[in-house]
Amino acid sequence: MQANKQLQAIIEPAVTALGYELVGIEYMSQGKHSVLRIYIDHENGISVDDCADVSHQVSAVLDVEDPITGLYTLEVSSPGLDRPLFSEAHYQRYLGQLAEIRLRSPLEGRRRFKGRLQAVQDGQVMIEVDGVEYSISLDNIEKANLVHEW
Secondary structure (H helix, E strand, C coil): CHHHHHHHHHHHHHHHHCCCEEEEEEEECCHHHEEEEEEEECCCCCCHHHHHHHHHHHHHHHHHHCCCCCCEEEEEECCCCCCECCCHHHHHHCCCCEEEEEEEEEECCEEEEEEEEEEEECCEEEEEECCEEEEEEHHHEEEEEECCCC
16 A cells, blocks of 8 residues: 555656546556556546556656566556546545445455445445445455446
8 A cells, every 4th residue: 555655656746747637546566467557537538649648758757766676567547437446535526326345354254345335434435235334444445446337
């Protein structure tokens, strides 16, 4: 988690300088196949050219700052329909939406929750799953995203 905060501190100024919102980052350290994924957004949407522009700018910053040892692949993407949720503000923005949350450590014997986001307060996300409301600590969330409803 601390590594992602350091990466965000390096990457966010480069992204916002180009006029985009940094939605969040994911770094998956997997030996020679490590991936740094950056999600960006803009009120007018995101195109392939936008991703390329941000990739070029962020690559230059990462080359100078060199926060990651070893080889990795840089991916820049829009959040898409299954938008990832990274911050308390993201959960707040999408209250009432269907979301899927995967935990670092189990809560009541389970690590996966799929339901409606009910509330966010004091570092806790409330999600209703099959009529039962669960309170999940933001610190325990490994990955979360909206689930597109057709």
